[in-house]
Amino acid sequence: MTSPIFNLCDEHVTRAASLDPVGAAAEGIDVEFAATSDYGPDGYAARAALIGETLGRLAALEPEGEADLRAAAHLRERLEAELAWHEIGEPLRAVQAPFGLLTNLRDSVDLLPHESEDDWRNVAARLAGMPEMLDGWRASVEEGLSRGLPAARRQALELAVQLELFSSGATHKGLIGSYGDGPARAALEEGAAAAYAAYAGAARYLREEYAPRAAEADAAGAERYAVNSRLNLGADIDLADAYRWGWEELARIEAELAAEADRVRPGASVAEATAILDETQYVEGLDAYRGWLQDRHDEAIERLHGAHFDIAEPLRRVDVTLALDSTSGAAYYTSPSEDLSRPGRTWWPVGSERRFTTWNELTTVFHEGVPGHHLQLGQTRVTGDGLSRFGRNSWVSGHGEGWALYAERLADELGWFSEPGTRLGMLGGSALRAARVVIDIGVHLDLPLPDGSKWTFDKACEVLRDRGRCEPHRVRAEVVRYFGWPGQAPSYKLGERAWLAAREEARQRQGAAFDLRRWHTAALDLGPVGLAGLSEALRRIG
Template sequence: MTPIFRLCDDYITRSAALDPVSAVYQGLSGDFGVATDYSPDGHAAREELTRSTLAELATLEPTSEADRAAADHLRERLEAQAAYYAIGEPYRELSAPFGLIASLRDSIDLLPRSGDDAWRKVAAHLAALPEQLAGWRTTLSAGLDRGLPVARRQALGVADQADKYVGTHDELVAGYGDGPVAQELGRAAAAAHQAYAETARYLREQYAPRAAEADGVGPERYAVAMRDMLGDDVDPHDAYAWGWAELERIEGEMAVESAAILPGASLDEVSAHLDATQFVAGPEAYLAWLREQHDRAIEQLDGVLFDIPEQLRTVDVVLNPGSTAGSPYYTSPSEDLSRPGRTWWPLGGREKFATWSDLTTVFHEGVPGHHLQLGAVAVAGEKLSRFSRFSWISGHGEGWALYAERLGDELGWFSAPGTRLGMLAAQALRAARVVIDIGVHLDLPLPDGSRWTFEKACAVLRERGRAEAHTVHAEVLRYFGWPAQAITYKLGERAWLEARAEAQAKPGFDLKAWHTAALDLGPLGLGTLKQALARL
């Protein structure tokens, strides 16, 4: 192992010791403890690790192309983290629905459960939740004292989320049964539920009255967020204008597709028709349909446009009835591959599930989307540094997953009634995300000169982004609390498509070989992605 690869490995090990919750979420092998310190001292320790690793990296010279790539990636990611710390972002780590409290809760569900020893670790992680939430509250209060408030809307949104988590670990406890760990599990779950309730009260009664009124984060924080999410410096004003143009282009394509389904009908009428005719009823039927679509995608792609390793030829499809998220999501395999890659599907209180609109998301979250991309990294072994195997750049990852949806269209997979319109609606959603996110956080005007509000963002997402009604509030809340993440899908897809177009112009282009080589690169910032792909 070269000094640079050793430094990458050492950083992951030390980072996991300082943040065991993230280690669980990432599926790292090893025993790193059960609790992350979310107090100011914990954040200071992680910041020091970032800075000391950057300082050590500066003393090392790459000895190969793999070394250079590992060093460049480590430096770019840690510099983005350093900027995050420099503007005090840990003191404002409060966002719904995909924020810290969701990560804490979901990390419990990702723990192994085979045997009583594994269940004792589950109980220990549950028992550590109150202390972790207390440390988080201490940091948030310190942020208020430093003049670093988060928007009141996020505080109240997370309070609602925390309330909904009360009681959600009871199913986990019941699933264990009456074995020797039952009482320990029950006590830990009860303490965790009490901590959720206490956090909800704190956010409503203590934090919200001192929170910020404005939802937007402003140009300084947005620039840092863009760099972190994209791995590139992009002009947000250019991206805002491109987002509106892209939304209009997609709407034109949707109109053509809609007319082919019900000539003369509006998009809302066509959507209502499809909702009434292209669905499955009940969670069990939905789960069966999802599994069938995941399996079919793997069968049709393996050996054709991808060589899918044996370990990745199954996706664990999970319904998530207690989720407060508006959208499905993916969690990658563990480092030792004992935990499979999973797609998680919120039910949103529904009993009918529109298959015409959900098919495209199967390809996004599963195959050829996140499961192939993150799975390829998981099975890469020593070809990639350990840091590369366990880092994530949203522009790279979400851009690939949106490219995967586009690839499904190119392969003719949207032949069932309405499914191509569903894919286009998902594209419109992602374009709407670009304009909502940039417009809100930088306070840019809409084309008609009006200004963004939460209600205006919901209307644009529903009417032009074609979002399903049950997802709109959670989606917009997410954009307002997680700046620059929502833009990564379309801007990332644009980078992937541009890179593929350049490769296709070369003699002897082979799409399967290109896919393999592209995924073998591991995660890259958009600033270096096209350069790296051009060298393939």
């Protein structure tokens, strides 16, 4: 489709990508290779200026039809949320672990193509450019400190640990080793050495210079939290009400968990059922784990296509990748590139583990793969001209993570958790997401727990472990993530709530004419939508 609004969407993506080619390429946007992006104050100022300019131009354009209306509404909502994020100085606090800018930069190396000699020279150039990008980042966070905008000390110290791991020499070893001996070998090794030194230098800076000047408090506070919540949800919500709902939802799930544990063994507690499953439902070795995951992804696609979804041919494969040196603690997904030359991938952190329980991982397969992120994000790549380029390349966490939780719920409705313990695993994951709602909102807004006590890091770990049923080895990384990424963790459950409400509204409105497969197709063809406009957008298309 061609219209002034679609042209503006396309132009904004192109110009934004030119200002951050590293981030754009990692997101799968078709952009000419650049070794580095500017993550210094001037780079962020240029991004904010572009957002303001695009919003001004959008205000002067009149939509010419339904696709134009959707494209304009989404562009406006996203850019207004992003501009507010810039205006409160969030880019100048880019000190967060285990996910954040520096992790994205490290991952950008692995996401580069590495087939031809030119590709490998680009990999070497990206590695060699790491010191420049980290210098820009350091200038930004120093500017933040000078303006009284510090990140939390805990985040600085945790990120230092992560960077020390990156600098150990193992981070890019596997990728470079896969190249073998060739004309780019020396450049790859030199680039890796420069990157390792940059990671180590950034870790020292965080420990010795930034942390002593960082904020003692972990909480973001009301103003920052409201802006970050809007950015992640695409909606302004009553946060106190969401906090109350989170506790109610957690209690509901706990009742289901107890009933499901009884099915594993009559009379068993959740902890006892979990212990039984840990000893009986597992695979050993990296190859066996990767194989089990790939088989489950493939099976999901085969069962869904033509039944509850119409899956385009390019999306009928998800590549499983084991993230050997990741400290994220949780699986994640990266979408296909715009031209589909890079496939959708799920990434599974393994650390030092070599024995992997499977009963609790099936639900994550559906979340990260199909019908979750891969189907949702992949569909934006194949939808065609009904979706603007901005829509094909943007993200609303509440919409996207909410859909992924909806995908888990759908798998349960379809009876897919039939293997021993797998439904307990699904419910445990749901409890984790409900615990995220109360921890994240409670910590950052300083709301009391039901017993009147105050949140602390240790209390958050306790709630996540005991009420959220988080695996012990993941608890710390998860809580560090919530403390450093305000507003993102609740987007899963709050997004799922919005998707279920939208589906129920469609059922009620259409009655006997409601068709789930058709509704799924329409929902995915919408592309990303802020939660404030989700039901209305679905209503307009049927």
